[in-house]
Amino acid sequence: MNRATLIFLGAFLVLTLSWGGLLLSNEQGYGALTPYFDDNESKAYPALVPGLAARGALVYADLGCAYCHTQQVRGGELSADLARHWGDRVSYGRDYIRNPRVLLGDLRVGQDLRNFGARAPAAATLYLHLYDPAAVVPGSTMPPHPFLFEQHAISGQPSPLALKVGGVAPGTELVPTERAEALVAYLLSLKDGYDFPEESRKNTPPPPPKEKAGGKKEIAAPAAAPKPEATKK
Amino acid sequence: MSASKPSSPVLPVAEAADIDAAVRLPVLVLLAFAILWLLTASALGLVAAIKLTRPDFLASCEWLTFGRVYPAALNALAYGWGVSAGLAVALWLMARLSRAVLPGGGLLVVAAVCWNVGVKLGILGILAGWSNSVPWLEMPRQVMPFLLVAYVCMAAWVVGALRAGSSPRLYVSQWWVLAALFWLPWLLTAAGAMLFFAPVRGTVQSVVAAWYAHGLLALWFAPLGLGLVYYLLPKLLGKPIRAYYLAPFGFWFYALFSAWAGAARLADGPVPAWTQAAGAIASFMLLLPVAVIAVNLFGSFLGGGLAALGRGVVLRFAAVAALFFVLSTLLYVAMALPGVAAITRLTWFAAASDYAVIYGVFSFAVFGAVYYLAPRLVGREWPFASLIRAHFWLALAGLVLAGVSLSLGGLQQGRELTNAKIPFADVTQHTLPYLQAATLAGALLLLGHLAFAVNFVKLVLCPRHRAASAAAPVPASLLAAPELELEVHAS
Numbered sequence: 141m142n143r144a145t146l147i148f149l150g151a152f153l154v155l156t157l158s159w160g161g162l163l164l165s166n167e168q169g170y171g172a173l174t175p176y177f178d179d180n181e182s183k184a185y186p187a188l189v190p191g192l193a194a195r196g197a198l199v200y201a202d203l204g205c206a207y208c209h210t211q212q213v214r215g216g217e218l219s220a221d222l223a224r225h226w227g228d229r230v231s232y233g234r235d236y237i238r239n240p241r242v243l244l245g246d247l248r249v250g251q252d253l254r255n256f257g258a259r260a261p262a263a264a265t266l267y268l269h270l271y272d273p274a275a276v277v278p279g280s281t282m283p284p285h286p287f288l289f290e291q292h293a294i295s296g297q298p299s300p301l302a303l304k305v306g307g308v309a310p311g312t313e314l315v316p317t318e319r320a321e322a323l324v325a326y327l328l329s330l331k332d333g334y335d336f337p338e339e340s341r342k343n344t345p346p347p348p349p350k351e352k353a354g355g356k357k358e359i360a361a362p363a364a365a366p367k368p369e370a371t372k373k
Numbered sequence: 374m375s376a377s378k379p380s381s382p383v384l385p386v387a388e389a390a391d392i393d394a395a396v397r398l399p400v401l402v403l404l405a406f407a408i409l410w411l412l413t414a415s416a417l418g419l420v421a422a423i424k425l426t427r428p429d430f431l432a433s434c435e436w437l438t439f440g441r442v443y444p445a446a447l448n449a450l451a452y453g454w455g456v457s458a459g460l461a462v463a464l465w466l467m468a469r470l471s472r473a474v475l476p477g478g479g480l481l482v483v484a485a486v487c488w489n490v491g492v493k494l495g496i497l498g499i500l501a502g503w504s505n506s507v508p509w510l511e512m513p514r515q516v517m518p519f520l521l522v523a524y525v526c527m528a529a530w531v532v533g534a535l536r537a538g539s540s541p542r543l544y545v546s547q548w549w550v551l552a553a554l555f556w557l558p559w560l561l562t563a564a565g566a567m568l569f570f571a572p573v574r575g576t577v578q579s580v581v582a583a584w585y586a587h588g589l590l591a592l593w594f595a596p597l598g599l600g601l602v603y604y605l606l607p608k609l610l611g612k613p614i615r616a617y618y619l620a621p622f623g624f625w626f627y628a629l630f631s632a633w634a635g636a637a638r639l640a641d642g643p644v645p646a647w648t649q650a651a652g653a654i655a656s657f658m659l660l661l662p663v664a665v666i667a668v669n670l671f672g673s674f675l676g677g678g679l680a681a682l683g684r685g686v687v688l689r690f691a692a693v694a695a696l697f698f699v700l701s702t703l704l705y706v707a708m709a710l711p712g713v714a715a716i717t718r719l720t721w722f723a724a725a726s727d728y729a730v731i732y733g734v735f736s737f738a739v740f741g742a743v744y745y746l747a748p749r750l751v752g753r754e755w756p757f758a759s760l761i762r763a764h765f766w767l768a769l770a771g772l773v774l775a776g777v778s779l780s781l782g783g784l785q786q787g788r789e790l791t792n793a794k795i796p797f798a799d800v801t802q803h804t805l806p807y808l809q810a811a812t813l814a815g816a817l818l819l820l821g822h823l824a825f826a827v828n829f830v831k832l833v834l835c836p837r838h839r840a841a842s843a844a845a846p847v848p849a850s851l852l853a854a855p856e857l858e859l860e861v862h863a864s
Contacts, residue, residue, distance in 0.1 A: 143543045144535055144551060151552040151628065155559050155592070158632035162648060163567060163581055170645055171577040201506040204440020210719055214641040218715035223793030231643040237575040243506055244579045244642055248719045248790060249425070249804075251797050273428070281801060283428045287435035 173234050176336050185334040186238050194240070196326025199319045201241055203285070210245030211254040211330070227255040227332065232339040235332045250282060257331040264301075266324050267316050271303055288320035388472065389749075396468050397750045399478035399485065399530070401833060403461035404743060406489045408826050410453025411736075415819040417446035422812040426805050436500040444511040445499045450731060451509060451589065452492045452520070456557070457485065459597045459735070460527050462742040463550045465750070466604055467531045470547055471538025475530065484526035491520040507568060507582050509589050514569035521561060528554045545620040549600030552628065553593050560588040576643050580636065583652075587635025590730045592628070595701075598694050598738035599666065605691040605741055606673050610681055615672020616665075623665035630655045630662065634705060638723075640714035656709030663702045670695040686761050690741030693769060697733030701726050716791060721804065722783025725776055732818075733772050740768065740825065747832060756831040760824040767821030775814035782807025 175184040189197070200206070213227035221227065231254055236242045260266060261276075268275060271289055273282035289303065291312050301321075302313035316324070421443040423430050431437045468475055495512030498504070503513040512520070531554055535547065564585035567573050573581060607614050614620060636644075636652025674692075682689055704726040708717050717723055744761060748754055755761055782804045789800040 144547075147543075147548050147551055148555060150625065151555050152559070154625075154628045155556055155588070155632050157629075158584065159563055162584055162633060162636055162651065163563070163573075163577070166577050166580050166645065166648060167567070167573050171574050173575060202441075202502040202504055203438060204444055204504055204506055206506045207440050207443050212642050214719075216641040216711075216715050218712070218791045219641060220791045220793040224797060233576045233643045233645070235643065239575070240572065241506070242576050242578040244576065244639075246508060246638070246719060247721070247724060248786075249801060277798060279798070279802060281425065281428050281805070283424060283439045284432045285438065286433050287438075 170233050173237050175237065176234065176334075176338070178334070185336065186235055186332065187334075189238055189329060190325070192322050192325040193329035194326075196322035196324070196329075197239070197241065199323040200326055201243065203323075205253075206243035206245045208245075208247060208249035208282070209251065209253045210248050211252065212244045213252060213254050213332075221252060224251075225259065226252040227258075229332070229335055229340070231332060232336060234336055234339065253327065253330055255331045257328045258333065260328055263324055263328070264304075266327065267301065267320065268303055268305070270316075270320060270323070271305065271314075275305070285320075288317055288323070289314050290317055291315075384469070384472065389469070391474050392468050392472065393465075393750050395473075395475040396465055396478060396534075399481040400461045400465050400746070400750060402482050403457045403464070403485050403527075404747070404829065405833070406485060407454050407458035407461060408822075408829055410449050410457060410489075410492070411822050412819075412826055414446050414449035414454055415815065415822050417442050417449060419812070419815040419819055421446050422808065422815045425808045426812065435502070440506075441500050441502070441504060444504055444506075444508075445496050447509065448492070448496055448499060448511055451594075452495070452512075453489070455594060455731065455735060456492075456524065457489065458739045458743070459553075459593070460485075460531065462601060462739055462746065463554060463597060464531050464534060465746050466546060466550060466601065466742070467534040468538070470540060470544055470604070471535045472540040473534045473536075473538035475534050475537065478530070481527060481530045484523050484530075488520065488523035488527060491516050491523055495520070505569065507578075509586050510564060510568065510582065514565065517561070517565045517569070521558060521565075524558055524561075528558070544603070545614070545617070545624065546600045546604040548621070548624050549596040549603065552624075553596035553600070556588065556592040556596075560585050560592065564588075579639060579642065580644055580648060583638040584635040586727075587638060588632065590727055591631040591634065591705075594731050594735035595631075595698060596627075598734040598736075599698060601738040601742045602670060602691050602695045602698070605687060605738075605745065606670060606695065609685055609688040609691065610673050610678050612673060612678075614669050615675070616668050619665045620669050623662045623669060625662075627659065627662035627666070630658045634659060634709070637705070637709045637714070638718070640709075640711070640718050653709040653711070653714070656705050659702055659706055663699055663706075667699050670698075686765050687741045687745045689765055690737050690744065693772075694734050694738035694741065697729050697737065697772075701729040701734060704729065716787035717783060718787075720783040720787040720790070721779045721807070722787060725779035725783060728779070729772075729776055733776070737768070737772075740764070743829075747829065751833060753832070753835075755828055756835060757824075757828050760828045764821045764824040764828070767817045767824065771814040771816075771818035771821060774817065775811045778807040778810035778814065782811075 175186060177184045211231075213221045213229070213231045215221075215230040222230070235254075261269075265276060267289075269277070269282075270285045272284050272286075273280040274284075291308065291314050292299070294311060294313050298313055299315045302315050305314060308314050420431065420437060421439060424437075424439045424442070428439075436442075464475075464481075467473070492512075495516045498513040498516065499511050504511040505514065532551070535551065564581050567581045568578055572578065603614065603620070633651055633655035636648045637656045639652065640649050642649070682692060707713050708723060708726065744755065785807075786800055786804050789795045789803060790797075
């Protein structure tokens with residue numbers, strides 16, 4: 141049994157090493173990132189997520205949007221994320237520190253949504269898109285979400301949010317549920333508008349195209365978060 | 374492992390029968406649960422696959438929207454099928470190799486029922502909208518402690534089988550199984566705590582999630598599959614593992630590097646560059662253990678081994694598992710190279726290599742092991758030999774079709790994603806033919822699993838020749854496996 145104990149201890153050690161080296165060190169390091177306070181604007185960034193949008197993030201998680209949509213604008217020489225206008229800059233670690241659940245996503249069946257709020261259509265179009273994606277983007281393979289809408293009898297004024305689609309019985313209207321409103325508020329809140337000076341400095345490639353060794357690496361690194369000690373406001 | 378010759382290389386038939394009788398009930402109960410989950414997972418997976426190309430399919434049902442049914446399928450596969458079946462074969466293997474007559478498996482059956490109730494609650498939770506949306510950790514956090522306790526109770530029996538055994542040796546099969554049994558609760562506890570009970574901030578969560586996802590595949594599914602293959606190949610080929618003395622190096626290096634390799638999943642993401650680099654380096658270093666393991670496993674086929682593939686279906690399952698282990702690990706190595714990562718990450722290509730581990734390595738090894746052990750447990754032959762062959766070919770066709778189509782589709786998707794001139798909507802449209810092929814593969818897999826289930830139910834329940842051969846182990850001519858125990862492992 142001695143050998144079994146040895147294997148047990150060895151297996152424990154191996155995994156504990158990686159836990160300490162990858163998880164604990166990152167948690168102690170850039171897990172301590174703080175919001176950046178901009179003295180000129182007297183505001184801290186990233187901004188707090190408004191309450192309705194925060195609830196929308198839960199809807200985003202429960203519907204599993206993250207299986208098809210990433211939320212990370214990637215750098216790297218080959219990446220076309222910026223050219224696709226998925227963001228003005230790559231995503232930094234600091235962008236996510238206000239998000240209770242970070243869902244970077246593994247797969248891009250749909251477009252990246254990290255800065256969707258910056259390029260989103262009007263809310264009415266977005267509701268229609270959720271209800272019937274193919275009606276907005278012909279041929280879209282995004283699943284329709286009819287269950288985020290409910291049919292009401294119109295009482296008094298028609299709802300301003302009512303969908304303009306056919307097939308609704310006269311005297312009734314199709315309106316987004318509270319969850320749909322929260323989800324849309326969340327989607328519209330998705331934008332990393334502020335460029336942190338710390339990260340920005342690190343990630344701007346040196347202006348003159350002077351070839352230097354490891355230049356690829358420099359460009360490949362923009363997504364990296366800064367060292368924690370340098371982030372104290 | 375020890376160099377000393379064992380007192381009796383061949384396990385006496387009577388002793389083997391005693392060992393099998395002691396684990397019969399828990400192993401069969403776990404397998405029955407596992408097969409039910411396998412059918413559930415393949416059905417849910419097929420629904421998810423259809424939805425990828427036909428979004429209107431079952432669109433009005435919120436419980437079956439893609440973002441819920443897809444993780445539900447993966448969780449049913451990983452925790453319903455994977456853990457139940459993995460523990461079933463691990464228990465049998467450990468009892469056999471340690472020569473342990475397990476006392477009273479009743480508690481183990483209780484733990485198995487608890488585990489499966491927990492998984493059921495978790496998957497219903499995902500479908501009902503309590504998903505965490507963290508890959509492989511979607512089940513609501515409330516069921517996690519429950520699952521962990523049930524798992525520990527089950528795994529403790531397997532370790533108990535090792536301790537109760539009379540064998541003085543510890544085989545490499547047992548190394549892999551023992552380590553995997555221990556790694557899963559460690560991974561689950563650490564990741565669950567850091568994500569759900571005391572959440573870490575920002576994208577550190579993504580590092581935790583990547584560590585867990587890779588750990589689940591590379592430190593639970595792959596090792597269990599390997600443990601079975603290390604057992605089955607020499608046994609069925611009737612000759613020892615080639616270069617057996619290297620096997621421990623394969624084990625330790627694989628464990629060491631796989632534990633870090635998960636960080637490579639975050640290539641070019643918003644996490645520190647050193648973390649990505651550590652993952653890439655660890656992934657690259659996997660070349661070393663995979664070379665050792667390949668020599669161990671494929672070396673046995675040299676000199677007439679290939680001809681044996683035609684004889685037994687168990688050997689074929691094990692050989693495919695060995696092949697896919699090498700293949701999937703090489704894919705992880707390739708995806709760690711910076712130029713490749715930029716193309717393949719966030720595409721179907723990366724997903725395909727994960728499926729290859731869980732299906733090609735683990736499930737194939739388990740299928741082989743079940744075809745080998747179940748007749749010995751119940752004391753009669755599989756009722757339908759044709760269904761076994763049908764299962765093998767359907768599973769292999771599904772695996773290869775899904776693997777090839779998703780890999781090619783993913784490569785094309787990745788290349789088009791890096792070309793901003795191609796509109797994003799077109800990129801997705803161009804993957805549809807590949808996804809349709811993968812849907813067909815899913816249907817083949819479901820058919821194969823039905824054949825497996827029918828055969829298993831008939832084998833266990835058919836009362837006709839129960840009395841006839843309950844005592845003696847089966848000659849198992851179909852499986853072409855001698856009842857020679859243990860010695861074939863020695864070098």
